[in-house]
Amino acid sequence: MLRHSQALDGLIGRHVTRGIGSVAPELLDVLRIAAYQLYLLERIPAHAAVTTSVSLARERIGDHVAGFTNAVLRKLAAARATTPDEPLHLFLASHPNWLVDRWIARFGEADTRELLEWNNGHPPLVIQPARCSTGDLERQFAAAGIRCFAAPFGAGLVVESSRPELLPGFAEGAFFVQDPAQALVVRFAGFPPGATVYDACAAPGGKALALGRRARVVVAADASRRRVDRLVENLNRAGSGREFVVVANAAHPPVRAVAACFLDAPCLGTGTFARHPDARLRVLPAALARLATEQALLLDAAAKVVAKGGVLCYATCSLEPEENELQVTTFLARHRNFRREPPAGFPAELLSTVGDLATLPQRDGIDGAFAARRVRAG
Numbered sequence: 001m002l003r004h005s006q007a008l009d010g011l012i013g014r015h016v017t018r019g020i021g022s023v024a025p026e027l028l029d030v031l032r033i034a035a036y037q038l039y040l041l042e043r044i045p046a047h048a049a050v051t052t053s054v055s056l057a058r059e060r061i062g063d064h065v066a067g068f069t070n071a072v073l074r075k076l077a078a079a080r081a082t083t084p085d086e087p088l089h090l091f092l093a094s095h096p097n098w099l100v101d102r103w104i105a106r107f108g109e110a111d112t113r114e115l116l117e118w119n120n121g122h123p124p125l126v127i128q129p130a131r132c133s134t135g136d137l138e139r140q141f142a143a144a145g146i147r148c149f150a151a152p153f154g155a156g157l158v159v160e161s162s163r164p165e166l167l168p169g170f171a172e173g174a175f176f177v178q179d180p181a182q183a184l185v186v187r188f189a190g191f192p193p194g195a196t197v198y199d200a201c202a203a204p205g206g207k208a209l210a211l212g213r214r215a216r217v218v219v220a221a222d223a224s225r226r227r228v229d230r231l232v233e234n235l236n237r238a239g240s241g242r243e244f245v246v247v248a249n250a251a252h253p254p255v256r257a258v259a260a261c262f263l264d265a266p267c268l269g270t271g272t273f274a275r276h277p278d279a280r281l282r283v284l285p286a287a288l289a290r291l292a293t294e295q296a297l298l299l300d301a302a303a304k305v306v307a308k309g310g311v312l313c314y315a316t317c318s319l320e321p322e323e324n325e326l327q328v329t330t331f332l333a334r335h336r337n338f339r340r341e342p343p344a345g346f347p348a349e350l351l352s353t354v355g356d357l358a359t360l361p362q363r364d365g366i367d368g369a370f371a372a373r374r375v376r377a378g
Contacts, residue, residue: 271368
């Protein structure tokens with residue numbers, strides 16, 4: 001329902017005289033669920049969707065909304081029966097119009113359509129090994145009758161399950177959940193083994209877990225105490241013991257000079273809409289501008305704690321140039337002592353022309369992600 005809420009609101013609004021804005025939020029959710037059943041599920045008869053939804057509205061809100069709910073849903077059901085294919089283009093979109101326009105200008109109509117279809121789908125569950133090897137995980141899953149196979153680019157295991165906490169080895173910290181794109185970002189960072197790593201925006205901890213497999217120490221920091229609680233929980237379950245948590249704002253790094261700094265910056269998250277369908281309802285052009293400003297500030301702060309010869313890896317889960325390649329270009333103009341230096345042996349098809357990591361859902365079949373690796377020359 002969240003993935004298609006924009007399209008569902010468009011359909012419902014046609015049958016609400018005073019407009020969709022006049023419908024109370026809780027009642028609107030009931031209408032959305034019913035519209036989802038009518039238009040996107042084949043196994044539920046129209047009369048059943050209408051009847052159960054009217055009952056739900058009466059139970060949750062009150063008898064006074066039953067007549068309104070019944071009238072709107074009967075009109076929806078009739079429209080679905082007479083013009084079954086008419087609203088399909090709405091379901092394809094279900095994204096903010098300003099964002100779709102940007103993507104069409106950048107990717108073209110065909111690629112944008114594939115991206116929208118990807119975002120409206122259900123991404124698979126992908127896990128990364130933590131306290132045991134990939135082979136050990138495969139054997140455990142096979143013994144439990146759970147199918148799994150290699151994720152794209154060898155970045156984890158795709159598991160045919162939707163409940164990671166029920167998989168063998170979860171409680172013991174044998175693995176953690178992470179999309180292949182984020183695993184590739186950590187691989188792209190290419191930090192030297194045994195380095196002290198500062199992870200500036202570490203919560204909820206997926207990258208800190210991955211970095212901790214090869215580091216001497218990971219200083220995992222985050223400004224939000226609420227998010228730090230989740231970070232601690234994840235590190236306690238699946239960490240290596242070399243990760244140490246600090247509550248700290250990335251604008252004021254709590255470390256001296258380090259050989260490796262990882263900045264997974266706050267971003268618009270447009271590369272993860274398939275995994276977080278509610279996020280697309282909140283993105284605004286003003287937020288993009290605000291985040292770009294914040295990212296520049298955090299990058300400047302991170303640069304100050306990178307030792308000579310050290311590596312600074314900047315990453316986002318966004319598709320937007322202002323947060324990615326343009327952000328890096330302006331950073332390098334401000335900091336002439338840093339240079340781009342992608343790691344050796346990384347898949348060339350995932351690199352931009354200047355050597356940054358850029359994954360695209362419609363092309364690579366994984367989340368969208370960006371990373372730039374810079375080395376401090378002096």
